[in-house]
Amino acid sequence: MVRVTEVMLETKHIKKAFGGITVLKGINLEIKKGEVHTLLGANGAGKSTLIKIIDGIHTDFEGEIFINGERVRPKNPNDARLLGIGMVHQELSLIPTLSVAENVFIGRLPKLANGLVNFKKLYRDCANIFEEINITIKPNEMVKNLSIADRQMVEIAKMLSHQSEIILLDEPTSSLSDDGVERLFKTVEKLRENGKAIIFITHKFEEIFAISDRVTVLRDGQQIDTIDLNMETAPHSQLETKLVSLMTGTHEDEIGELYPKKAKEISDEVVFEVQDYTQEGKYDQISFQIKRGEIVGLVGLKGAGRTEVIRSIFGRDTKQSGRTFLNGEEITIKNPRDAIKKGIGLISEDRKEEGFVGCLGLKENINLTTIMDTVTFGLINKAKETKKMRDYIKKLNIRTTSEQALVRNLSGGNQQKVVISKWLAANCKVLLIDEPTRGIDVKAKSEIYQLIRDLADNGTAVLMITSELPELIGLSDRALVMHEGKIVNELVGDAINDENIMNSIFKHSA
Ligand SMILES: Nc1ncnc2c1ncn2[C@@H]1O[C@H](COP(=O)(O)OP(=O)(O)O)[C@@H](O)[C@H]1O
Ligand SMILES: [Mg+2]
Structure with a gap:
């Protein structure tokens, strides 16, 4: 060549x-x-x-x-x-309320003689680009209905169209x-x-x-x-x-180990439990417990229903039936506010959409879940908030050009650390984590793994979803394998490996 x-x-x-x-x-x-x-x-x-x-x-x-x-x-x-x-x-950077094709050809939409958009040509041109790179998304679909992965493919198609x-x-x-x-x-x-x-x-x-x-x-x-x-x-x-x-x-x-040491022994104390969570078409009779100090990984193929389960634990999505227990007592969570009040936190898949408020600073974000602690006589105690922010910047090694920086201008790893600080500040009893290290460099990754492990060591029950198998294997004390809305297997300790995970999934595939 x-x-x-x-x-x-x-x-x-x-x-x-x-x-x-x-x-x-x-x-x-x-x-x-x-x-x-x-x-x-x-x-x-x-x-x-x-x-x-x-x-x-x-x-x-x-x-x-x-x-x-x-x-x-x-x-x-x-x-x-x-x-x-x-x-x-x-x-x-796509516009959620426009169609896929309009996003790809934004600013250069094909027009009819009367000046209106020629949708037929628009969709056909878009379909041609998609075909070239094997994308199966419908050109007339609204972007807001697409998964993050599909949106990413649309961005790529848009770039290619130029x-x-x-x-x-x-x-x-x-x-x-x-x-x-x-x-x-x-x-x-x-x-x-x-x-x-x-x-x-x-x-x-x-x-x-x-x-x-x-x-x-x-x-x-x-x-x-x-x-x-x-x-x-x-x-x-x-x-x-x-x-x-x-x-x-x-x-x-x-250059040391990427993953922290796993828990030596797990106590018998059950911190968190869900029983028979069911939502038709999404997940079916999901039951599990998380013990004090334990990191439980929820593993499965994309679409297995993992994100849906943790979103309904957090009260962000509804479920048809199912019971939730915290420290042995039944609790009802109707919305994220209830969850936060009870000490349940969620680090969501899409940190830009749900994890932090980009147009606010570090201090406001870190104090987001605990605003009430820093309010005295109806006034926010600025000094207390600032101290908390400085503590976390130091403790989590958050790299920012200034304390006043807006969170949207931080790099991905540092944004994720701000999200984690928010939940550390809230002293969660249960932390639900969806894709903890997406787009994060190795150094920040190993720091974030250590933070998650520290949280578990300090008694927080952790439930984690990740599509990176090495991460799941490296971090989980126990893994629940989910497939098509059901938990199909449970793996503990050394049994959490690629082979066992894949076998449990394929054994249950039709
Ligand atoms: N618009 C901005 N305003 C202020 N600081 C910024 C802005 N964009 C990036 N930075 C800072 O510049 C540095 C480099 O950021 P960036 O180029 O995003 O890093 P990378 O892409 O390698 O993660 C970081 O310290 C970041 O906080
Ligand atoms: Mg970058």
Whole structure:
């Protein structure tokens, strides 16, 4: 195979500051035609900021950008589009109340002679793009009815519809199922063959090894190193250690275990119990207990009914029948407020939609569940709130440019830590967690695992859903296998492994 080495995109000495804090300290990238170039770095390293500069979102920066040797300065994303740059954002940006096809072709909807939208053509054009990348979503479906994974695929289709030459993908896989990732990678491979230059951001090493030609590591806004994976012969595990070491600045010998030690022994004290939870079409006669100090993992294929179960425990969704017990006493939860009052917390799948309030600061978010504790004579005790925020910033190692930062401007891992702080501050008795580390770098991941374990050690009953099997296996003391709305098996200790989980699922598949 002839390797193309033509440089398509180049950045020179890119520097960027937000409010006096430098977050990019001179980045020199060279992205070649026909290469997939991964940007790797901890949350907050500056990856998104760098590609937002290339996409014309941040225009206030130092340094230069070249496309095919020609100096450019994208003024806004539209301008970038005209220069052949297309981006898929980390945060989804679709309009929920419009159809899928309208979102893909927004700003350039095909019109009839009378000026009205030509829906027939719109849907057909959209279906053509979908067919090319094997998407089975209906073009006339409203975006608000789509799962997060499907929305992500729509974003990707939207970017592809612009026929860009330089493609920027900011964590496109963080909410895709394995199948979605596979479809995306097939598309990316096709784009590479067609000579596009692709910047890809991911935290998942198996994805890097599967698709990347080169990897550039950023740490705290600095460019640390670029590794050409096509030239490396070391086994993946060794390369992974090397990359983690570059990302974190930790010596390779000092890179520790990702998962904390499991509970030594679990007490007999049942903290939380559900009996016969049933909701037709979603889940059926779900019963389980969680003991003091225990992390229970709820595992199953996508659509097994796991998220629905924990949402109804939290009172966010209704259920037809079922009883709930906390410390042996029956409780009734009609809505999330009841749940919070009883000491039940939920870290939900979609942190942007439900986990935090992006337009508020750290302090307001951390104190969200405990507002009443800091109110005296009807006034919020600011000093108490500030102290709490500082405690959590320190304890959870939350990285922010300032105490006043808005949570939506923090990186994913740090947003997730804010969500966890909120529930730590609330002293939950039961914590329900749905996908705890989606889009989070390895370092923050291991910190979050330790936080979850600490919560359990301090007596919180933890129920966790994750689609990452290694995470479930690494963290759970006990696993309940769910399939098509039913619990089909329970695994304890060493029996929680890939083989047993898969066997329990497939034994029950028709
Ligand atoms: N709009 C913004 N305003 C202020 N600070 C920001 C903004 N966007 C990003 N930052 C800060 O810049 C740094 C780099 O963030 P980002 O590029 O999102 O990192 P990454 O994508 O590598 O996780 C972080 O410290 C982040 O808090
Ligand atoms: Mg980012």
